[in-house]
Amino acid sequence: MYEFIESEVRKYYDQSCRENVRRYTLLLHAHMVAYYRDIFFSLHLKMKRFLATVSISLLFAACSTVPQSESSPEDATPQEVNMADMMGISVEELRNQTPEEHMEMMQKMMMKADDAMENEDMGMDMMEEDVMATRVIEITAEDWAFAPATITVKKxxxxxxxxxxxxxxxxxxxxxxxINVGVIAGETVVVDLPTDKxxxxxxxxxxxxxxxxxDMTGMIIIEE
Ligand SMILES: [Cu+2]
Known part of the structure; x- marks a missing residue:
């Protein structure tokens, strides 16, 4: 992933970005690596895609923003409009941001995205728990019967x-x-019951x- 971002950065360098853009992308890259390297590998694929998208759109924004220009929002590039929209500020405000201010704002946005992902994870965990809830059926074996002899479950x-x-x-x-497990007096053995048919x-x-x-017989009934 970082190889990809690096190659994108180099591509822009090769296209001879202005010196301030070069500084900007360097700063961005350094921040991205330092800030996210440790947690990057534990993130969801979705989150990685989001970070990659943000990185690339930042590079676009960096290369299309000319901080010293006197230009008006009417000449705003689509990249600037997207970036400003994403950050909830105007294109003029975006252009007036220093690279440091811009990174600070991006970090806040990413932290919010992290929180959102965590909430989504929690929701998924709860759903999984519902789906995966296991019913444990207690059975005893004695001379000479299993109790209960008949067990009914759902497919x-x-x-x-x-x-x-x-x-x-x-x-x-x-x-x-x-299924075939030994059952010795005084011991308990647990087995998974396949219920797919x-x-x-x-x-x-x-x-x-x-x-x-x-006489030690029984029946397992798996209902549709
Ligand atoms: Cu026996």
């Missing part, structure tokens, strides 16, 4: 099974969903555990 719902062994050594297996899936014990082994 696409994010579900975890938390299976606790009460007595004996068992295995909680749902072959059609690729609807249907009824048989549960059985996968560890020979004694006379009631074959």
């Amino acid at each position: 696409g719902e994010k579900v975890q099974l938390s299976i606790t062994g009460v007595t004996g050594d068992h295995g909680y297996a749902v072959p059609d969903l690729g 609807a249907g009824e899936f048989a549960v059985r014990c996968s560890v020979p555990c004694g006379s009631g082994h074959k």
Whole structure:
């Protein structure tokens, strides 16, 4: 990204900008790098695009602004009009700004943009939490039953099974969903339940555990 900005700056130098414009773009570049280098790499792509756009439009504004000129706003270039509009000031005020004043104002604008991005991030986090909310279903395994034996969930719902062994050594297996975990008395094991396909899936014990082994069955119902 900075290579890109640098090459743009050099391009303008090569086009023999006036000395004051050269100073202006140098100052801009130094400020941009110093001010944003540390946080730049952690920014969103959207924010990076915004910064790049601001940088380039600043360069345009720098090369088209002639601070010493007596020109009136009628001869304002589109770049000047855009820049003044973006900063909420008139073209005349823009032209009267020193490079230092201009940078200070740009920094304030960027800080506001940062805040806006942070707020957007928070909103997204909250939405993600809603979507990603996981339901944990507690199940026990004992001699010789799983309880509850039947579990009903919605297709696409994010579900975890938390299976606790009460007595004996068992295995909680749902072959059609690729689940098979050992459940030992006194221990809890948590597994993700895939809910991407609807249907009824048989549960059985996968560890020979004694006379009631074959009675240890259950059902997972995934509703559309
Ligand atoms: Cu068993």
